[in-house]
Amino acid sequence: MPDTTTLTGEPFDRTPFESLLRRRLFFTEAFEIYRTASNFTGDNRGLYDYGPPGCALQANIVDLWRKHFVLEEDMLELDCTMLTPEEVFKTSGHVDKFADWMCKDPVKGDYLRADHLIENVLEARLKGDKTARGIAVVEEEEKDNPANAKKKKMKIKDVKTQRLEDAIVQEYEEILAKIDNYDGNELGELIKRLDIRNPDGNGEVLPPVPFNLMFKTTIGPSAASPAYLRPETAQGQFLNFKKLLEYNQNQMPFASASIGKSFRNEISPRSGLLRVREFLMAEIEHFVDPESGKKHTRFDEVKDAELSLLDRETQLSGKTHLRTMKIGKAVEQKVVDNETLGYFLVRVKLFLEKLGIRPEKLRFRQHLANEMAHYACDCWDAELLTSYGWIECVGCADRSAYDLSVHAKRTGEALVVRELRPEPLKVEEWQAVLDKKKLGPKFRRDAKAVENAVEALSQDGLEVLAAHLEKEGEIALSAAGLSEGKSEVKLGKDLISIGRHVRVEHTRDYTPNVIEPSFGIGRILYSLLEQIYWHRPEDVARGVLSLPFSVAPTKVLLVPLSSQPEFVPIIRKISQRLRSLGISNRIDDTSASIGKRYSRNDELGTPLGITVDFDSVKDGSITLRDRDSTKQVRASQDEVIAAIKSLVEGQETWEDVFKRLPEFLGQSID
Amino acid sequence: MPDTTTLTGEPFDRTPFESLLRRRLFFTEAFEIYRTASNFTGDNRGLYDYGPPGCALQANIVDLWRKHFVLEEDMLELDCTMLTPEEVFKTSGHVDKFADWMCKDPVKGDYLRADHLIENVLEARLKGDKTARGIAVVEEEEKDNPANAKKKKMKIKDVKTQRLEDAIVQEYEEILAKIDNYDGNELGELIKRLDIRNPDGNGEVLPPVPFNLMFKTTIGPSAASPAYLRPETAQGQFLNFKKLLEYNQNQMPFASASIGKSFRNEISPRSGLLRVREFLMAEIEHFVDPESGKKHTRFDEVKDAELSLLDRETQLSGKTHLRTMKIGKAVEQKVVDNETLGYFLVRVKLFLEKLGIRPEKLRFRQHLANEMAHYACDCWDAELLTSYGWIECVGCADRSAYDLSVHAKRTGEALVVRELRPEPLKVEEWQAVLDKKKLGPKFRRDAKAVENAVEALSQDGLEVLAAHLEKEGEIALSAAGLSEGKSEVKLGKDLISIGRHVRVEHTRDYTPNVIEPSFGIGRILYSLLEQIYWHRPEDVARGVLSLPFSVAPTKVLLVPLSSQPEFVPIIRKISQRLRSLGISNRIDDTSASIGKRYSRNDELGTPLGITVDFDSVKDGSITLRDRDSTKQVRASQDEVIAAIKSLVEGQETWEDVFKRLPEFLGQSID
Structure with a gap:
């Protein structure tokens, strides 16, 4: 457990804290009366209900979020459906790639998330090592509280008090520092090489396989329409991009925003509200011209704000120390890629502090290359310090033009911004012109296929064909969809001409890039409660939650x-x-x-x-x-x-x- | 289309209205760019996204709801999960009974909701009859606009301009008035007897089968935990009843409330926002002592409020006229069953009018016996008049003790209120006392089974056995779980005594009844927009939405x-x-x-x-x-x-x- 302290500087103790949350009904395990009932089996963890104070706290956090982000910057708020056809997530890449690596213990029948398994086992070994090295305090405690010390000893025995070699300790620590960076094969190799087994029963586990985290269902009575519950609110915003741009009277940049539930079928939920299968998200999709250098008009207002940063290089060197930097400097030095991303990092920090988050328990960590979601090209997480360690609560991803491009390609809908150029652009290029009057009579029902084949030619292709046509007076052209099994047609100079032409572009079409700050409201809520919990010296059993006025229920x-x-x-x-x-x-x-x-x-x-x-x-x-x-x-x-x-x-x-x-x-x- | 008029008294025209909502992005079909894309098939209707003004309007309605109901009466608000294990809905009856009757057209492959099919066909026949009787105005129009009249003629031809006998017209009208009251068999008979076919292609349809309206999925990686998306927020509130009562410091009556999305896999969604597969609900569960006569302490405040009522008897007589009554009188005359139900009907009316709903376009209709959900013993709907007819927007159901009882029985958790009696209650009753010291040595490992059998005896059983024991000095007792295949034991007077005893009860345990006002926010939002839409005489193409300050985006x-x-x-x-x-x-x-x-x-x-x-x-x-x-x-x-x-x-x-x-x-x- 990390060394977290309460507002009064005492060590944080999770037991009375959790007891308070239960007693006051902040939240509770969903359908708890069923979990304890007989004949009720099945994996139903990771689902929580909010009671009256939790519900009010959540509503107040959402309200503050809406004021701080949506109203402050005139964002366009949407409420999109959670049920989403499979085709949308096939296009977005989620069907193929939104998965965690999972190991099965064939004897116990347990399913374990591969990276968490390695973490747990290595952390236990390191703990055992510390104990063996005499870092444990069992002996000291023995004098004051023999019963407790006895229990502790038994516990330590469980985790094997083996003394590790210094090199091994260092290796384990390095693995843990970059655990998020391993792919499935690498995780499998680690498990094999380090002989990592299921802590429950010590059985060997099968090699990791990907497990898709989306919940599946079908829409309508025919069962012919597979669908998923959304794992993020973002896709609904992307699919409405064209309408939003129009609603915004074609002005760029702009942002959409959405607050709503999302669903992830976690392999083995744990840590209470921190890893759940149904959760409230608040997401912003800020659309920006990629050629603007992703500058932000209000960056000046925030440039002197200081952030605690943990960048990619530091982590890859196996370290975790923080750099405190002004965001202006961080962007200048390319630690943070661009102004828009930097602007939102500061806005996120300001929001979290308004809620009551303690500045010393907030850091921004950059994702490692393999850790990033398939759609992201850069990502910084706002992490909050809790008794479970540093927890990702807000992700600020640069999704580039990924999503709009794939949906445009799949649907044929142009998800672009069309802007009048300040100066018309002249483009000299190869152009092929068909004599359509002759084309029909000559090719009959193949005419359309020939037209398509010509249209599909690249500039390079046209250049080669132009030379050939000039020399031979005729070209051979491959075309798909011709009749009678033909795959090629011949076109003479009477039918086609190819030459250099000047095209004048008055407008410019571009696919915007997306900067996405994405908030896990439940994680923020839980971390906040931990950070502002304390108790009076005279009354250890009863706690105090120092929630600020802004969010107090x-x-x-x-x-x-x-x-x-x-x-x-x-x-x-x-x-x-x-x-x-x-x-x-x-x-x-x-x-x-x-x-x-x-x-x-x-x-x-x-x-x-x-x-x-x-x-x-x-x-x-x-x-x-x-x-x-x-x-x-x-x-x-x-x-x-x-x-x-x-x-x-x-x-x-x-x-x-x-x-x-x-x-x-x-x-x-x- | 019912004869609805705008605020300026003109006939409501749905075409420019819908065009306004689309143009201003109040809402839009979800994933619309996919619906129009090639290679995209499947049943994905009935899903809508709210754009910026719709989203703000929805948020304002929800905010007003929270103030009007939750804050005004200190209700305990909850936020429960949508994912719910199958076992919960098995117990609640939804797995067996939450279904609509569906007919398949085996040739076309269409699935049709049986009651809607009958409605559509009979309404078309009645329209055809009207036309044949010369009520149509085609001839008149022919002079002014021949092209339009021609189109109309063709359309009328489609619906068959057959002149019906007066008796048949009357029968059809009666069937339509009580369409919600038929069960599956009756719907099947009507379809057969009246030769009702799929309007699309005129094919015969198969007999109606029940189609469950819940979306199914599974939780966790093992696929061993089936679950449903909730079709109402109510169950989460019932499952938390015991904790809520405790949170409310054991004071009764009290209400819980919840705002959140629910899901119903409609057979064939239609009418835009009025019948959708994913929707926002706001529900109140008011828990009340059934022996209080369901009185309400604040009923006096509302008793003179007038409501437009359409009760069960009127509908069963095939009529639809409204009675305007003071709620005090309606409860007195048992038109409305009790004060608590009556109180909420008035509160609902006040809420709807605050939003801008027009009083003349609001009525309360009582459910017919077969129309009610399986859990309800009485139900009044607040219906709003729209161009689609009167639409159920708020249901006020008396769920009695149904839900708490079935969950208590399934889980073994006592979902009851324990109250100190003002006077202790003395109960004289039969009681059996076993001599436990002798029981063990005599029956060894069967002792527990014998004890259980005695405990399970009813008062009547005890009376018979007492007489027998008195007469014979011994009784034979059947018991389950005895060793060596025995099914009976003999007990003599040395082991058991049975007699009359007085038990004093200081407390009273009871299962509360539940009155549930349940709001479909999307339906209210749509109906409201229709009711407050109009256009200026000089500009038919552009509309005005006279939203009141309270909810204007x-x-x-x-x-x-x-x-x-x-x-x-x-x-x-x-x-x-x-x-x-x-x-x-x-x-x-x-x-x-x-x-x-x-x-x-x-x-x-x-x-x-x-x-x-x-x-x-x-x-x-x-x-x-x-x-x-x-x-x-x-x-x-x-x-x-x-x-x-x-x-x-x-x-x-x-x-x-x-x-x-x-x-x-x-x-x-x-």
Whole structure:
């Protein structure tokens, strides 16, 4: 487990954290009552439901995303279908290439993802080595907590406490650093050479085979229309490119965007929300003229922003250290390929920080060559540090003209931008002209085939034929689709002429390139929760989620001191006033103690709490509590509501409010 | 086509309307460039993508729904997976019963939905009858437009201009009125008796067979885990019932809610967005104590609201007239079964009217017995009038305790509410007590089986056995799972005693009933667009969408009079100010005329337009235009922005603003 620390600098402990998320219903395994039921078998992992706070948090992240990206830059948002005909994914390359390498353990019947298998086994061996070298702390712990130490010893025995040679340790570390760069054959060789087996039972595994990650189904009653659930929202955006360009009144560059669920049939889902089979994505497809050098008009606004980068070269040398660079410099030095990509990297960083992501737990890692998706020519991931390590949460890929080109080729639809040239372009080129009046009578039903064959000739071909025609007065031309098994026709000077002609192009057609920032909302949500979770020193069992106002599911908790009926109208009135300001709030009028009610809401990430007590009935004053400091102030309803508004809108911090309103120390909160 | 009229009272014409939706990219057939490509076959209809204005309209409808239902009543929102294991839908009854009746035309290879087939054929025959009776107007038209009349004649010939007997006309009309009430056998008989054939080719069709409407796939690499895409979001909510109740601190009643995509593999999708295979739903599951009479604490607030009702009895008598009733009276008279159902019918009506649905084009229709889904015991649909007829857009079903009961039975999980009784309940009952000390030694490994058999005895069984034991001193008891093929054991008075005992119940366990308002967002969106579409008398080709502020994709259009650079900073400033008030706006600085730019935005449903002209540069004043009246006012930026805010928030109408700000007549808008 990486050395992650909470906001208060303590080591992060996943057990109480996960218990909090379960207890407060942020999310839960889908159809859990079935998983534990008898007679229910089958592989149904990797599917999660979001409960009320998770659902609200997700909605707030999406809302912020829409404001930060779509509205800020007038992107064209789409909502496309998840069901997609097979033909679309055949063209896009997903049917052939969207696969992971999978090994089967023929004895256990387990299916294992090859790269994860190698990672797990090598990491266990390295751990065993560390233990054997005495890096483990079992002995020390033995004095303080013998029971625990005993358990640890047993665990260490499981992973084999073998002392490895220094060269082997180094080799393993290098393999792990570039694990994403191996193809199926290489993974197979590693498994063989390093004798990697299924950790569960130690059985040998079969060589890796590709497993396609798309879910298949069929559309309609006839079963003649195979389809897949989309693994990304991108294809729907590409297929609508022509209409979007028209909608955008033919102005370039522009971006489309889409928020929706996608599906990947993971071989063996793990790590909770981090590797799931159904997930919410938010994707941007920014269409840009490749000849513009992929410059961006707003790059100047971001050029001094600093990013932590882990580039391809560093990784290939087996290292993982970060370089902190201004994006302007990074693009200048070609560490990051172009301005548009650089612009989006910074925008991504700003977005993540708005959510509450901690800057020191964010890095941008460049993909290795073999790691990239089949459609990408460059890719940088925004990775967030969690207890599972650095997790890819946003991918920024340069898809070049790949997708638009393949769909255009398959469908015959011109997915291009047509631009008026500032100066007409003169192109001198070879041109063949057929005498169509004579062509028909001479070739009858072959005439069309002859025409097609002439049209298909390249410039080089035309040049050769021109010389031949000049010399021989006749040329022989291969043509497909001729009648009576013929494959060639002869054309004399009476039928065809070939010469140099000048063509004037007033317009320029080009296929745009695509820069694609693609966000895994569930991964961001989970990583964020880990990064902002902590607990108060006096209460280890109960946590606090320091979600910022922007995304906290509920902004204000309203608690009456007791079930006194006089409190009811006051609480309702405050709730109504906050709602009319668009500030989400909840009343907790259960009989639990105020302290318990506040703790529950600390765990739900509610930043503020209002208490109505007997003084409120007398003088109208109420108290306002800050989740993170637990400090309280007391003032009139108007003053408190104004302070809340200013806090939610980011005009003041709690420190500002605390300074200007009188502190309240009266009630005990326990 | 039903006689629908636009807001200006003219007949609705679907052709220019659909052309507007396509032109402005509200939505489009998914993967359209593939549909028209060569070599692309297969059944891929019924799938639509939403373009920018459709996507924004959809998001605004969903946002309003969340505020109107979820926030207003503190519902617990969930986001559950679409992929669902087969076992869940086996239990819920969907694998067996979620099907439509389908007929195959063996010659053409067509699959036809049986009820739609009958509807189409009978409607065509009735039309033919009308024509034969001289109701058609072909002859009249012949004078004015001979070419058109000729086409019409040919068309009429196709549908057979046969004069039907009066009794037959009446029979057909009755069949159509209750078409939803026939089961598969009855549909088959109708097809046979009335000689109904495939309109395409006139071939006979095979008898109807059920076709399951769920899309099937498998989860994981082993293919051993069949799964379906959910056809409704409800099941995920039911499976989480226990956690939701706990999250709600065990308080009843409460509601959960969910917004998400669902999937139905329609046999033959038609009518554009009205019958699609992938669609956005918003569903509420309101859990209520069945012994409460399904009363609702807020029913009083709505009891005087009037609804247009079409109840079951009226339909079964072959009629379709509406009854306008106050909901209080309707519940009192048991037209609507209970308060909770009645409460939601009114809330649905209020929601639809907030969107802009026209009250005279909304009715509530009760389902016929055979029409109801297998889980429902009563159901009222909110239907909206469109050019396709009355369309079910919201279903309000009483699902009773059906779903929770079947899942509880299958999984062994108690999906019940446990409530403290106000008074403990004393229950006198038969009870058998075994002497466990003797049981073990006597029966050895059969002891457990004997215990189970005794526990499984009913009250009646115990009564009989008590008498027998008293009389004979011994009883014979059948038990499953005994060793050595035994099926019975004998128990004497030394081992068992049976007598009357009083049990005191302090708590009461019950399975809640569920009232489910279920919204088809796409259908609502389409019906709304039809209902608020019209065109100006002087311009038939261009339409206006009178979307209210609440859901209009963009609230304000900003247009500079020309490309003068002085206008740019003014426009940007206004855009920025509106955005900071949360008011969505777009700049159109293309070179089209002001009139064209306004027309485009009338078609996009943008309610307001601001023009910046040379006077704006001089004195800071700007003009504000109302979409529906095309009237304009002129005032300072501050005044106009304040007016916009007040309009968007519903504090003023355009009439109010028009009265208090000076009218502007200066620019020509063409």
